[in-house]
Amino acid sequence: MTEIRLLSEGIFEVTKDKKQLSTLNLDPGKVVYGEKLISVEGAEYRTWDPRRSKLGAMVLKKFDIPLKRDSKVLYLGAASGTTVSHVSDIVSEGVVYSVEFAPRSMRDFIGLASRRKNIFPILADAGKPDSYAHIVEPVDIIFQDVAQPNQAEIAARNAVRFLKKDGYLLLSIKARSIDTAASPKEIFKEEVKKLEQAFEKGFEILTARDLMPYHEDHLGVLAKLKA
Amino acid sequence: MIINTWFGVLELGSNGKLSASELFPKDVRELALRSLSLRDSRQNLPPEGFDLKTAAIECGFADSSSEYYSLLHEVTLETVKLQVSQALTPDQRIVQAVEALDDINETTNSLSERLFEWYGGYFPESGLNGESLAVFVAKYGSRENIPPEDPLYLKAQNSMGAKLEAADELLLKSFAESVCSLYERRKQIEAYIESSMETLAPNLTALAGPMLGARLISIAGSLEKLAAFPSSTIQVIGANKALFKHLRARAPSPKHGIIYSHPLINTSPWWVRGKVARALAAKLSLAARIDFYSAKKEPSLEGELEEKIRKIREANPRPPQKRQESRAKPKKKRRR
Numbered sequence: 001m002t003e004i005r006l007l008s009e010g011i012f013e014v015t016k017d018k019k020q021l022s023t024l025n026l027d028p029g030k031v032v033y034g035e036k037l038i039s040v041e042g043a044e045y046r047t048w049d050p051r052r053s054k055l056g057a058m059v060l061k062k063f064d065i066p067l068k069r070d071s072k073v074l075y076l077g078a079a080s081g082t083t084v085s086h087v088s089d090i091v092s093e094g095v096v097y098s099v100e101f102a103p104r105s106m107r108d109f110i111g112l113a114s115r116r117k118n119i120f121p122i123l124a125d126a127g128k129p130d131s132y133a134h135i136v137e138p139v140d141i142i143f144q145d146v147a148q149p150n151q152a153e154i155a156a157r158n159a160v161r162f163l164k165k166d167g168y169l170l171l172s173i174k175a176r177s178i179d180t181a182a183s184p185k186e187i188f189k190e191e192v193k194k195l196e197q198a199f200e201k202g203f204e205i206l207t208a209r210d211l212m213p214y215h216e217d218h219l220g221v222l223a224k225l226k227a
Numbered sequence: 228m229i230i231n232t233w234f235g236v237l238e239l240g241s242n243g244k245l246s247a248s249e250l251f252p253k254d255v256r257e258l259a260l261r262s263l264s265l266r267d268s269r270q271n272l273p274p275e276g277f278d279l280k281t282a283a284i285e286c287g288f289a290d291s292s293s294e295y296y297s298l299l300h301e302v303t304l305e306t307v308k309l310q311v312s313q314a315l316t317p318d319q320r321i322v323q324a325v326e327a328l329d330d331i332n333e334t335t336n337s338l339s340e341r342l343f344e345w346y347g348g349y350f351p352e353s354g355l356n357g358e359s360l361a362v363f364v365a366k367y368g369s370r371e372n373i374p375p376e377d378p379l380y381l382k383a384q385n386s387m388g389a390k391l392e393a394a395d396e397l398l399l400k401s402f403a404e405s406v407c408s409l410y411e412r413r414k415q416i417e418a419y420i421e422s423s424m425e426t427l428a429p430n431l432t433a434l435a436g437p438m439l440g441a442r443l444i445s446i447a448g449s450l451e452k453l454a455a456f457p458s459s460t461i462q463v464i465g466a467n468k469a470l471f472k473h474l475r476a477r478a479p480s481p482k483h484g485i486i487y488s489h490p491l492i493n494t495s496p497w498w499v500r501g502k503v504a505r506a507l508a509a510k511l512s513l514a515a516r517i518d519f520y521s522a523k524k525e526p527s528l529e530g531e532l533e534e535k536i537r538k539i540r541e542a543n544p545r546p547p548q549k550r551q552e553s554r555a556k557p558k559k560k561r562r563r
Contacts, residue, residue, distance in 0.1 A: 095296060103314030106307055113304060117296070120303040123310045124266060133272045134232050134265045135303065137279045161275050181474045 002040050008065040010090030014038055014045050021048040021056055023089035027115050032085040046089065050214040053083040054145050054172035057214035063207050063222050066168040070094045072139040074162050076126040076154065077146035080108035081119075087143065088116045095119075097136045099126050127154050129161045136162055143170045147177040152191055156198035159225065168224050169203060171195075175217040184217045195223060202226050231271045232279055233262045233302060234288045243274075248286040253298065259305035317427050318450040321420060325445040328416045335409045342406055346399060349388040353379060358410045364403035368396045429524045430514035434507075434532060435489060442485055443511070454512075454519035461515075462486065462508035486511070491536055498546045499539050506535045 003015040014022045016038055022045040029044070031037060036047040050056035059065055067073070067087065071094040078084050078098035087096050098113070099122045100106050106123050113121040124131045126146050139162050144155050155171055163169065173191050175184035188208070195203045203223035211218040228239045235250035251258055273279065280295050289295035342364065343356050350370040355363050367373055369391040370383035377383075391399070417438070424437040428450060431440040446464050447453035453461070463470050465484030472478040482501035483492055486508060495503045510532045517525050 103311050107311050110304065110307060110311065113307075117300050120299055121307045122303060123307045128269075130269045130272055131266045133269075135262065135279075135299070138276050164276070180471060 002038065004040060004045075007059060009068050010092070011048075011059055011065065011067075012045060014040070014047070021050060021059060022046055023048055023086045024092070026089045026092055026118075030115065032112055033080075033082050046086070048086050053086065054211060054215060054218060054220065055083050055143060055170065056086065057211040057218075058170065058172075058220040058222075060214065061209050061211060061220060063170075063209070063220060066141055066170075066222075067091055068094070068140070071141055072137065073097065074136060074139040074142045074158060075099065076142065076144040076158060078109055078121070079105045079145075081112040083143075083145070084109070084119060085112055085116070088119050091118060093118075094140075097122060097132075097139065099124055099132065101125050126158065129158045133161060138162055138164045139167060140164055141168050141170060145172045147174045149178050151178070152194035152198050155195065155203075159203070160199055163225060165225060168206075168222065171221040171223065172211070172215075173219040173221065175219070184219075188219045191219070192221065195221065228274075229271050230273045230277070231265050231268075232273060232282070233258060233265065233299070234279075234283050235286070236271075237282060237286065245282055245285055248288075250286065250288050253288075255298075255301045255305050258298075258302045259309060262302060262306045263309060316449070317423065318444055321423055321427065321441050322445045322449070324416050324420050324423075325441045328413065328420070331409055331413050331416065335406060335413065338402075338406050338409065342399075342403055345402075347388075349391045349399075350383060350386050351388055352382045352386050354382075358407070361403045361406040361410065364399055365407050368400045428515065428518040429522070430517045430528060431511065433524070433529055434510055434514050435486070439486065439488055443515070446485070450515065450519050454515045456512060456515075458505075458508040458512035461512050462504050491532075495536075495540070496546070499543045502539045502543070503536055506532065506539060510535075 005013040005015070007013055007021075010023060012022045012024070014020050020036075020038075022038065025037065025044040025046040029037075032046075033052070035049060038045045038047065048056045050060050055065075067090045069090075069092055071091045073087055073091055073094065073096045075084055075087060075096050075098045078100040079102075081098070084096060084098050095118050097120045098109070100109060101124065103123065106121065109121055113119040120135070122132050122135060126144070127148065127150065142155065142158055142163055144151065144158070146154060148154060151171065151173055155169055159167075159169060173188060175182075175187045178187050178191065188210075192205055192208055196205060202225075204226045205221060205223050207220070207222040209220055211220050230237050230239065235248055237245060238247040240246040251261060280292060283289050283295050284291070289298065339357050339361055342361060346353075346360065346364055353360065353363065353370075370379075370386055370388065371391075373380050373383045420441045421437040424432045424440050428440055428444070431443070434440075435443065443461065443464060444450050444453055447456060456464075463481050463484045464486070466481035469478065469481035473480045483504040486504060487493055489507060491507055492500055492503050510528055514525075514528055517523065517528075
C-alpha cells in the first residue's frame with residue numbers, strides 16, 4: 001500500500017516500504033541521478049535523497065519551503081543538477097535560472113536542462129551577477145549552494161539585483177569552505193551576522209538550523225529582505 | 228537610459244517606461260552569441276529589479292510569456308553549449324594527460340606484479356621484473372623457447388620452475404603483451420606531456436621539469452589557478468594531509484609538497500630543504516605567472532634560482548645544533 005502525504009507545495013512524502021521524500025516527475029520515465037521512480041495512480045514520483053541535496057535536507061528539517069507551483073527561482077550553484085531537477089519538478093509552471101561556474105559540471109547539467117523547459121542554464125560566476133543581468137528577471141526565491149568563502153556577499157549581491165521585495169533567500173552555508181580550522185558554530189554565527197548586515201537593507205533571518213544528520217557542518221538558512 | 232538585454236537594446240524614458248527598442252532577430256544561435264558578448268561587456272545593465280519579460284512582451288519581441296520562456300530556454304542552452312565547448316583549453320588537456328598517466332602507472336604496477344607472481348612459478352630464476360619481464364614473456368613465452376645465444380639460456384635450462392602448458396603459455400603471453408602495451412602508452416603520454424608543456428609553460432618547464440610542472444598544473448586545476456596561487460601554497464601543494472594537520476592541531480608545518488621530487492630539494496642536505504623549497508616555490512610561482520600572462524621565455528629565472536640556492540647552501544654548511552630544551556609555549560588548541 002502506498003501512502004502519500006503533502007509536506008509543502010509540490011513536495012511529498014511517499015511511503016512505500018519506507019518513507020521517502022519525493023517530487024512529482026516533470027519528465028516522466030526519466031531518471032536524473034539514479035533515484036527511484038514510484039508510480040501511484042497515474043502520477044510518477046521521483047524520490048529525493050536528502051543526503052545528496054541541501055534543499056531536500058531543509059525540507060526534512062522542517063523549514064518553511066516557499067517554493068510554489070509558479071515560483072520564479074534563481075538557483076546559484078547548480079552543479080550537475082541533482083537538486084535543480086527537484087526544484088524544476090516543484091515549480092512546474094515556474095522557471096529556474098540555474099547558475100553554475102564550472103564548465104565540467106555544466107557539461108553534465110546540459111542534458112537535464114535541455115529536457116526540462118523550465119530550466120535556464122547559465123555558465124557564470126555567481127559572485128558577478130552583472131554578467132547575467134541581461135537574462136534574469138526578478139525572482140521570488142534565490143536558492144544558494146555555492147560553497148564559497150564569501151557566500152553572504154554573493155547572496156547579498158544577487159538579492160539586490162534580482163530578488164523581489166517579498167522574495168525569499170534559501171541558503172546553505174558550508175563551514176569547511178569558509179575556514180577549515182575554526183569551529184563550525186562560530187562560523188555560522190558570523191555568517192548569519194554577515195547576512196543580517198550584508199547590504200543596506202539586510203536580510204531578516206527566519207530560520208537557521210544545521211542540516212545534521214544529512215550534511216555535516218552545514219547550516220541551512222531561510223531569510224527574506226527586511227521590510 | 229539605454230539598456231542591454233538578451234533580446235535587444237531598449238531605451239527607457241526618465242519615468243522608467245519603455246520609449247524605444249531595437250530588437251534582435253529571433254535566431255537562436257545569433258542571440259546566444261550576443262548573450263556571450265553581453266556577459267563579458269557588462270555595459271548598460273538593466274536597472275535593479277527590472278522586469279525583462281514584461282518589457283519583452285511590451286516591445287513586441289514575444290507575444291506571450293510562454294513564447295518568451297521557450298525562446299529564452301533555447302538561447303541559454305545554446306549559450307552554455309558554446310561556452311562548454313570553448314572550455315577545453317591546452318592546460319586542460321595536460322591535466323587529463325597527467326591523470327591518465329597516474330591511472331596507467333597504478334594499473335601497470337599491479338599488473339606487472341601479477342605477471343611476476345604468475346610467471347615466477349615457471350621460471351623463478353629469470354631475475355626479471357617490471358617492463359623487462361613483460362617484454363621477455365611476450366617474446367618467448369615458455370623458458371624452453373629461449374635461444375642458446377640469450378644470456379638467460381643456461382638458467383632456463385636448469386630452472387626448477389614448472390613446465391608451462393600450451394594453454395597457459397598462450398594466456399601468459401597475451402597478458403604480458405597487454406602489460407607491454409601499457410608501458411608503451413606510458414611513454415607516449417610522457418612524451419606528449421613533455422612536448423605540450425614546452426609550448427604551454429616554457430618557464431615552468433625550465434625550472435620544474437615537464438612532469439613536475441604538469442603535476443602542479445593538474446593539482447591546481449589550470450595554469451590560470453596555479454598562476455594565482457601564492458608561492459607558499461605552491462610550496463606545499465600535494466602535502467594536504469600534513470598541512471591541515473598543522474592548521475588544526477599542533478603538528479609541524481610541512482616544508483614541501485610534490486615539489487620535493489625536484490632534484491634541487493631531494494639532493495639537498497636535510498637541514499636546508501625547507502629553505503630551498505621556499506626559494507624554489509617562489510621562482511615557480513613567478514614562472515607560472517610569466518607563462519600564463521605573457522608566455523615568453525624568461526632566461527634569467529634559472530640563473531637567479533641557482534644563485535639563491537648556492538647562497539642558502541653556503542650559509543648553512545652544517546646541520547643546526549640541537550637547541551636547549553626550551554619548549555615553545557603550547558599553542559592554543561583550536562579544534563580536535
